Amino acid sequence: MLSLLWRRRQWRSRFLPVLVIAAASAACRAQERPYFVTYSHEMEEPGNLEIEMFSVIGRPPGGNRFLGSTTEFEYGAKAWWTTEFYLDGQSTWHDSTIFTGYRWENRFRPLLREHRINPVIYVEYENTSADKALREVVGHDGRPDFYDSNADARADKERELELKLILGSNFRGWNLSENFIAEKNLGGGPWEFGYALAASRPLKLAASAHKCAFCREKFMAGAEMYGGLGDWHSFGTRLTSHYLGPAIGWSAPNGMTLSFSPQFGLNDYSLPRLYRFGVQYEIEQIVNRFRRGE
Amino acid sequence: MKRGRPWLLTIMILTIAVLACGVADGSWMRHVPAKDHERKNPYEGQADAVAAGRLVYEDHCSQCHGENAQGTKKRPSLKSQRVQEEATVGDLHWLLVNGNMGRGMPSWSKLGDPQIWQVITYVKTLNK
Numbered sequence: 001m002l003s004l005l006w007r008r009r010q011w012r013s014r015f016l017p018v019l020v021i022a023a024a025s026a027a028c029r030a031q032e033r034p035y036f037v038t039y040s041h042e043m044e045e046p047g048n049l050e051i052e053m054f055s056v057i058g059r060p061p062g063g064n065r066f067l068g069s070t071t072e073f074e075y076g077a078k079a080w081w082t083t084e085f086y087l088d089g090q091s092t093w094h095d096s097t098i099f100t101g102y103r104w105e106n107r108f109r110p111l112l113r114e115h116r117i118n119p120v121i122y123v124e125y126e127n128t129s130a131d132k133a134l135r136e137v138v139g140h141d142g143r144p145d146f147y148d149s150n151a152d153a154r155a156d157k158e159r160e161l162e163l164k165l166i167l168g169s170n171f172r173g174w175n176l177s178e179n180f181i182a183e184k185n186l187g188g189g190p191w192e193f194g195y196a197l198a199a200s201r202p203l204k205l206a207a208s209a210h211k212c213a214f215c216r217e218k219f220m221a222g223a224e225m226y227g228g229l230g231d232w233h234s235f236g237t238r239l240t241s242h243y244l245g246p247a248i249g250w251s252a253p254n255g256m257t258l259s260f261s262p263q264f265g266l267n268d269y270s271l272p273r274l275y276r277f278g279v280q281y282e283i284e285q286i287v288n289r290f291r292r293g294e
Numbered sequence: 295m296k297r298g299r300p301w302l303l304t305i306m307i308l309t310i311a312v313l314a315c316g317v318a319d320g321s322w323m324r325h326v327p328a329k330d331h332e333r334k335n336p337y338e339g340q341a342d343a344v345a346a347g348r349l350v351y352e353d354h355c356s357q358c359h360g361e362n363a364q365g366t367k368k369r370p371s372l373k374s375q376r377v378q379e380e381a382t383v384g385d386l387h388w389l390l391v392n393g394n395m396g397r398g399m400p401s402w403s404k405l406g407d408p409q410i411w412q413v414i415t416y417v418k419t420l421n422k
Contacts, residue, residue, distance in 0.1 A: 042404045048357070079395035112395040114403050173406040206408035209345035217409075284357040 041168025347416025
């Protein structure tokens with residue numbers, strides 16, 4: 001036991017400083033879209049690792065406030081292939097804080113050139129329960145899901161396969177992205193469907209000739225809308241939730257991107273308001289740096 | 295046990311090898327449409343654009359092509375004759391928008407046209 005503890009300490013003392021130094025020295029300025037649910041067709045640059053934390057705060061009327069979070073590790077395996085691993089958790093006021101599961105996603109870009117509309121195929125496996133991160137809304141997801149206690153909600157294990165068709169376009173500085181979502185609980189139940197749409201643009205397209213933290217080109221503004229479309233047996237918008245809100249992102253000088261979006265439920269089946277926050281940090285060419293011993 | 299098809303494997307390996315050699319020697323330039331090849335850089339000769347392009351380069355390109363654009367083990371130098379003389383600014387713009395994804399060069403369309411032209415303005419000054 002003592003030897004295990006010693007080994008852990010040794011690992012921390014040796015490995016963590018290397019990771020921190022590598023991260024600090026290798027950060028590059030990400031130019032990320034301020035989207036929380038919608039995916040654009042833009043892939044992670046090959047060799048780069050992006051560490052992302054997204055949180056959402058909400059409260060169902062008459063229920064407890066909650067904070068849902070995901071920590072994501074996004075790696076550019078190829079220029080046309082991005083793979084990402086998520087760890088999810090949530091905290092509910094007057095209840096508990098729990099780890100809710102993990103996800104593994106892969107995005108593939110089948111067309112290797114830029115077109116007017118660029119498709120990306122998204123495949124995800126998730127193993128979650130009591131998830132409140134709201135990284136997508138499908139089927140009849142909605143307000144009733146947020147009243148169960150964490151203990152009750154955890155009993156409902158979800159091992160799901162999620163497929164998305166991501167369509168994205170970049171035109172005159174604007175990015176338009178559309179996602180069509182199909183999700184299947186591998187434990188049973190019908191296919192569920194959803195959508196997400198977003199648009200964004202930097203406040204200025206040309207770069208400044210001098211280094212600056214708060215230049216307009218460092219800010220990206222846009223809007224995002226998403227919701228459920230029912231399931232295989234009841235496709236449509238009946239008993240589905242939908243959200244819409246503005247979004248803004250800022251590329252900080254140290255390689256970090258901060259984003260924020262207040263989002264509003266569009267019907268009584270949705271939560272009235274959601275506040276989303278994101279922090280993204282990109283480490284360039286991480287594998288090569290470890291190989292070179294930097 | 296079912297036998298494999300060695301001729302199919304050979305053809306696949308040869309095809310990949312030919313494609314890899316093709317893109318490595320800059321054959322992407324042959325795919326650039328004439329109208330893109332002829333495009334002019336609206337920022338050409340502007341000192342501010344060179345300075346801005348250098349900053350964009352440092353943020354997005356230096357990680358692969360090196361701080362001084364000298365290239366790295368797997369990524370080409372941008373001071374080469376191909377980039378500096380053979381490729382027009384229109385060719386480079388096309389490459390940055392479309393990428394060369396089979397060879398690890400991503401599309402940079404997310405930067406938008408002005409920043410792409412600024413980077414090209416900077417890159418074309420590298421040997422001056």
